Amino acid sequence: MIMFDELTKINTRPSPFQYYTADELWTDEHTSKKMLEYHLNDFVDLSSRKKNFIDRSVQWIVSHFGVDSQTSIADFGCGPGLYTTQFAKNNASVTGIDFSERSIRYAKEVAEQKELNIDYVQQNYLEYETEERYDLITMIFCDFCALSPTQRKTLLSKFHELLKPEGAVLLDVHSLNVFDSREEVATYEYNQLDHFWSSDDYYGFLNTFKYQEEKVTLDKYTIIEQARTRVVYNWLQYFSRDSLREEFEGSGFKIEELYSDVAGSAFSPESPDIAVVARKK
Numbered sequence: 001m002i003m004f005d006e007l008t009k010i011n012t013r014p015s016p017f018q019y020y021t022a023d024e025l026w027t028d029e030h031t032s033k034k035m036l037e038y039h040l041n042d043f044v045d046l047s048s049r050k051k052n053f054i055d056r057s058v059q060w061i062v063s064h065f066g067v068d069s070q071t072s073i074a075d076f077g078c079g080p081g082l083y084t085t086q087f088a089k090n091n092a093s094v095t096g097i098d099f100s101e102r103s104i105r106y107a108k109e110v111a112e113q114k115e116l117n118i119d120y121v122q123q124n125y126l127e128y129e130t131e132e133r134y135d136l137i138t139m140i141f142c143d144f145c146a147l148s149p150t151q152r153k154t155l156l157s158k159f160h161e162l163l164k165p166e167g168a169v170l171l172d173v174h175s176l177n178v179f180d181s182r183e184e185v186a187t188y189e190y191n192q193l194d195h196f197w198s199s200d201d202y203y204g205f206l207n208t209f210k211y212q213e214e215k216v217t218l219d220k221y222t223i224i225e226q227a228r229t230r231v232v233y234n235w236l237q238y239f240s241r242d243s244l245r246e247e248f249e250g251s252g253f254k255i256e257e258l259y260s261d262v263a264g265s266a267f268s269p270e271s272p273d274i275a276v277v278a279r280k281k
Helices: 002-010 022-027 029-039 051-064 086-090 101-113 149-162 178-181 241-249
Strands: 072-076 093-098 118-122 135-140 163-174 183-189 202-210 218-227 229-239 253-259 273-278
Touching: 022 029, 029 101, 029 163, 051 086, 051 218, 072 202, 086 093, 086 101, 093 101, 101 118, 135 149, 135 253, 149 241, 149 253, 163 178, 163 183, 178 218, 178 229, 241 253
Parallel strands: 072 093, 072 135, 093 118, 135 163, 163 229
Antiparallel strands: 163 273, 183 202, 202 218, 218 229, 253 273
16 A cells, blocks of 8 residues: 555656756755766767857857957856856856856866856856846756746846846747657656666656646656655746747847757757747847
8 A cells, every 4th residue: 555655646747837846956966966977978968968069059149149358148057167168268258157066166167277257156046136237148958948937937037137228138948849749658767867866776767747738848756765765856848939929028028039049040940949039128
């Protein structure tokens, strides 16, 4: 009976964005180390995109927004500084905000080695406050999708406040094409994802749920170790062009351009992602 109850709990579908466990992923000593390893792996698109794409997107961003010594940029969810470092090399005044103490520490070390003046803030970016005002705010690799509707509204309001007049936001999201390709699954694996969740042995259960009406998916990870059980909720919101416009325009922005990625690729209805350039009204 106890086992039946536990399995029922593991396989239970919560309401969309009912739980928020980002701190479990980004601040846990073990998983934050694994996430940093993924960030710095040039051969996989997991925590960050591959280096050649980052280089190409930075070139486009610098050109498109006219980044120079007069430009101030804030990168929300900056991770280990893969974009902020390059922005600073292009003489911009740069701030990076990230939840992960480990990633921020690494980014600061890189900035020191390269003698770059970058302001790094280790904080949940939903709570970030400053008197600084920026020409450009970036949020790259679909971080926006991991937030609930309430959190997204809070963040867009914050962006609006932190931007200079006519300042711009650049971010990317997953399109409905990706949502349509996702399937509901229920699996378990011993030491799931090659010990990603813990250095100790564990059983990892993965339940993927789709919420058709809300266009949301959940990867629900239940990690059962000998000493403890944890649940991590990885939510993703998917967007159409219309739903993006509705959210941005409702928060005081005007969408200028839509692209297929943050390297300025022309928008395609078949693209897995949508990149948006929005200007503060």
